[in-house]
Amino acid sequence: xxxxxxxxxxxxxxxxxxxxxxxxxxxxxxxxxxxxxxxxxxxxxxxxxxxxxxxxxxxxxxxxxxxxxxxxxxxxxxxxxxxxxxxxxxxxxxxxxxxxxxxxxxxxxxxxxxxxxxxxxxxxxxxxxxxxxxxxxxxxxxxxxxxxxxxxxxxxxxxxxxxxxxxxxxxxxxxxxxxxxxxxxxxxxxxxxxxxxxxxxxxxxxxxxxxxxxxxxxxxxxxxxxxxxxxxxxxxxxxxxxxxxxxxxxxxxxxxxxxxxxxxxxxxxxxxxxxxxxxxxxxxxxxxxxxxxxxxxxxxxxxxxxxxxxxxxxxxxxxxxxxxxxxxxxxxxxxxxxxxxxxxxxxxxxxxxxxxxxxxxxxxxxxxxxxxxxxxxxxxxxxxxxxxxxxxxxxxxxxxxxxxxxxxxxxxxxxxxxxxxxxxxxxxx
Amino acid sequence: xxxxxxxxxxxxxxxxxxxxxxxxxxxxxxxxxxxxxxxxxxxxxxxxxxxxxxxxxxxxxxxxxxxxxxxxxxxxxxxxxxxxxxxxxxxxxxxxxxxxxxxxxxxxxxxxxxxxxxxxxxxxxxxxxxxxxxxxxxxxxxxxxxxxxxxxxxxxxxxxxxxxxxxxxxxxxxxxxxxxxxxxxxxxxxxxxxxxxxxxxxxxxxxxxxxxxxxxxxxxxxxxxxxxxxxxxxxxxxxxxxxxxxxxxxxxxxxxxxxxxxxxxxxxxxxxxxxxxxxxxxxxxxxxxxxxxxxxxxxxxxxxxxxxxxxxxxxxxxxxxxxxxxxxxxxxxxxxxxxxxxxxxxxxxxxxxxxxxxxxxxxxxxxxxxxxxxxxxxxxxxxxxxxxxxxxxxxxxxxxxxxxxxxxxxxxxxxxxxxxxxxxxxxxxxxxxxxxxxxxxxxxxxxxxxxxxxxxxxxxxxxxxxxxxxxxxxxxxxxxxxx
Numbered sequence: 001x002x003x004x005x006x007x008x009x010x011x012x013x014x015x016x017x018x019x020x021x022x023x024x025x026x027x028x029x030x031x032x033x034x035x036x037x038x039x040x041x042x043x044x045x046x047x048x049x050x051x052x053x054x055x056x057x058x059x060x061x062x063x064x065x066x067x068x069x070x071x072x073x074x075x076x077x078x079x080x081x082x083x084x085x086x087x088x089x090x091x092x093x094x095x096x097x098x099x100x101x102x103x104x105x106x107x108x109x110x111x112x113x114x115x116x117x118x119x120x121x122x123x124x125x126x127x128x129x130x131x132x133x134x135x136x137x138x139x140x141x142x143x144x145x146x147x148x149x150x151x152x153x154x155x156x157x158x159x160x161x162x163x164x165x166x167x168x169x170x171x172x173x174x175x176x177x178x179x180x181x182x183x184x185x186x187x188x189x190x191x192x193x194x195x196x197x198x199x200x201x202x203x204x205x206x207x208x209x210x211x212x213x214x215x216x217x218x219x220x221x222x223x224x225x226x227x228x229x230x231x232x233x234x235x236x237x238x239x240x241x242x243x244x245x246x247x248x249x250x251x252x253x254x255x256x257x258x259x260x261x262x263x264x265x266x267x268x269x270x271x272x273x274x275x276x277x278x279x280x281x282x283x284x285x286x287x288x289x290x291x292x293x294x295x296x297x298x299x300x301x302x303x304x305x306x307x308x309x310x311x312x313x314x315x316x317x318x319x320x321x322x323x324x325x326x327x328x329x330x331x332x333x334x335x336x337x338x339x340x341x342x343x344x345x346x347x348x349x350x351x352x353x354x355x356x357x358x359x360x361x362x363x364x365x366x367x368x369x370x371x372x373x374x375x376x377x378x379x380x381x382x383x384x385x386x387x388x389x390x391x392x393x394x395x396x397x398x399x400x401x402x403x404x405x406x407x408x409x410x411x412x413x414x415x416x417x418x419x420x421x422x423x424x425x426x427x428x429x
Numbered sequence: 430x431x432x433x434x435x436x437x438x439x440x441x442x443x444x445x446x447x448x449x450x451x452x453x454x455x456x457x458x459x460x461x462x463x464x465x466x467x468x469x470x471x472x473x474x475x476x477x478x479x480x481x482x483x484x485x486x487x488x489x490x491x492x493x494x495x496x497x498x499x500x501x502x503x504x505x506x507x508x509x510x511x512x513x514x515x516x517x518x519x520x521x522x523x524x525x526x527x528x529x530x531x532x533x534x535x536x537x538x539x540x541x542x543x544x545x546x547x548x549x550x551x552x553x554x555x556x557x558x559x560x561x562x563x564x565x566x567x568x569x570x571x572x573x574x575x576x577x578x579x580x581x582x583x584x585x586x587x588x589x590x591x592x593x594x595x596x597x598x599x600x601x602x603x604x605x606x607x608x609x610x611x612x613x614x615x616x617x618x619x620x621x622x623x624x625x626x627x628x629x630x631x632x633x634x635x636x637x638x639x640x641x642x643x644x645x646x647x648x649x650x651x652x653x654x655x656x657x658x659x660x661x662x663x664x665x666x667x668x669x670x671x672x673x674x675x676x677x678x679x680x681x682x683x684x685x686x687x688x689x690x691x692x693x694x695x696x697x698x699x700x701x702x703x704x705x706x707x708x709x710x711x712x713x714x715x716x717x718x719x720x721x722x723x724x725x726x727x728x729x730x731x732x733x734x735x736x737x738x739x740x741x742x743x744x745x746x747x748x749x750x751x752x753x754x755x756x757x758x759x760x761x762x763x764x765x766x767x768x769x770x771x772x773x774x775x776x777x778x779x780x781x782x783x784x785x786x787x788x789x790x791x792x793x794x795x796x797x798x799x800x801x802x803x804x805x806x807x808x809x810x811x812x813x814x815x816x817x818x819x820x821x822x823x824x825x826x827x828x829x830x831x832x833x834x835x836x837x838x839x840x841x842x843x844x845x846x847x848x849x850x851x852x853x854x855x856x857x858x859x860x861x862x863x864x865x866x867x868x869x870x871x872x873x874x875x876x877x878x879x880x881x882x883x884x885x886x887x888x889x890x891x892x893x894x895x896x897x898x899x900x901x902x903x904x905x906x907x908x909x910x911x912x
Contacts, residue, residue, distance in 0.1 A: 004548060004555060034603040036609075044505025060475045
């Protein structure tokens, strides 16, 4: 079902799986794949995400069977076996996941049986039999969680009414993932909750195993993680709520807090106290720079999650004028598109912008260049800088792929992220 | 008798090997005796595939589209070349910086079962109709190769339909070679076959083809052009940041040379065979000795030995006092070097300018070309480890941890976490080559050695992913076969 695409954003499903696993502490992917897949899949995601890559193993440090002609012709399971053994011998990992490249997928190597041999010896090795050609990196995120639900997460873990799991923020595919998860963690901790972000504070495989003890799954994304949410509830009885877009700034973040509070029946007094304090923090700063950032008519090119968050913040909280929003990731279900459109159209005062769904660079450029209304600010990925230069307008690099900035814990999400975003809007021109 | 057409796969060259753990002395002797045999690693980490090189080599060509007949992941590494292209434009003073047009056919489950040829046709059609390019490069992938899509036939078919765009299919299937430089050869084979077509054109006096990969900075390009212009050479700088017109000019040159040892080396042989263009294949012009050697090489081909000696003497006079000052700071320091074929040997020669001692060398392949370098290095350095490896950071970490060098030259990610001062000679955005580049590199190495605080503190907080027991093992434990 994959489309022909110019300048595709991110890699194949293998790239998604590899990068998501790479964000877990001491988890080691093992690739049963062609000789370039470690490097290609890492570059496709981690390599375009603000220049940070997995601290444990990434790119050419990932164990790989490097399938050449011999393996293509005669099969590569022997090579896989010695590769897994070597990885177990020398890598100081808590868990290994065996992943499949196109080569292994097409010739039909049985990675599940090979992996089973090691499981039988007591090693923590899990197979993910989804070859690269099966889809894109968003699918990779869901495949990882389906694998966790099927093979890793334990049943009958004691319930913890204060524990929540966060899903929908895709490591590396969202360049601000680290900072975003940290801001969500900070806010929910103020409400007295314990938060599984899974990808920050050195969380790893053991936190995943026990995450079925959570009271609630919170999906921060307008469309991802639909299948895994159902499966998770069926198997472990944990319900999910969906926050249908990233929250940037005070209005939507407060909305998020209230949604979570409602789902968990948190004590009103505490919730209102937290909201009041956080909103005061934001407006105390905003009040110090009134009129400093000049008014703009803006366009956004981003994945659905960030596009919703950025558009709603600029329109609802900052009184900028939305003109055009381009959702630049492949979406296949109309219901998902409808949910995204509803979020972008539901603005407090502003007239809703035109919304375009396309992941193809030519179509994105055309939509921007042929827009009849004036655009004076473009928020997009490294790929949109070209059009911004051509139109000679302000450009903010804020979505994936992100190559011209270094990102550690920066985020535009939450109360504090909204302030960071506003700082970046300043251009003095 | 017709000579056998080179396949583009570097392993096809007799005596060339990829997997070996040895020492400088041992490998020189064993190569001489013909004792080196093809080996493999029973455990390995990821490699760089040849498709990455085929794409990177051409990505900055004007008026071109790049069609990858593959799933979406196979254009992941193109970001490196895209970045170099964008920065290259900025360095050249271009204000409206452009993106290369990369189109992926996105081979999927359906294509794997029913073939992906229609997707390729649709992709080419989309690219040509949207951009009307002069060149359309069509790259094969592991997936397209295994399912047997005939990219040549489709290209030839579409050539009829779109006569204004030259279709250039490139056979860079990743599984065909362990040596990523094969991808350069695959690209040049196709350039010859589909663009140059063995047609001879009138020679242009003083014109020299200077082949440069994408990793060469604009500063380095200018330094090379400055040096060559001093001996009356006009440079056709290709294929980085060039165009169809400049490619078509290749056969008009009086001679060819390359900036990198494994870039266009095979192609320059082809240019000699098909267009009678003599060439100089020496070393990468990094460090005094290598820069001299590179400079003399191309001068000799053009009969300018006398002129070049005068200039070299002048450059030495200018540069030697400055190098001496750096040497004061670096004399006797022990170095471990890791890099691609060109850069690793170039760095090894460079450290001699500064009086440093080689303790370890990691390079991807060994062949008669490497033998020449090793013979030279053995004349200077008495005792050093050689790891023939395409990266393999687990071996590197083991060796670096045992050898405890004063400095590491190469990709810094791993040695830095061991607390060793690191520096790199591959700086695609800065000067590294020729007489001027030497000073930049020397000062950088000396300064990093003097001030290693970042790596020292990093190593106190961050661990490499290996078990402690691995550092006690033989680094070459997983290499099977060979000598």
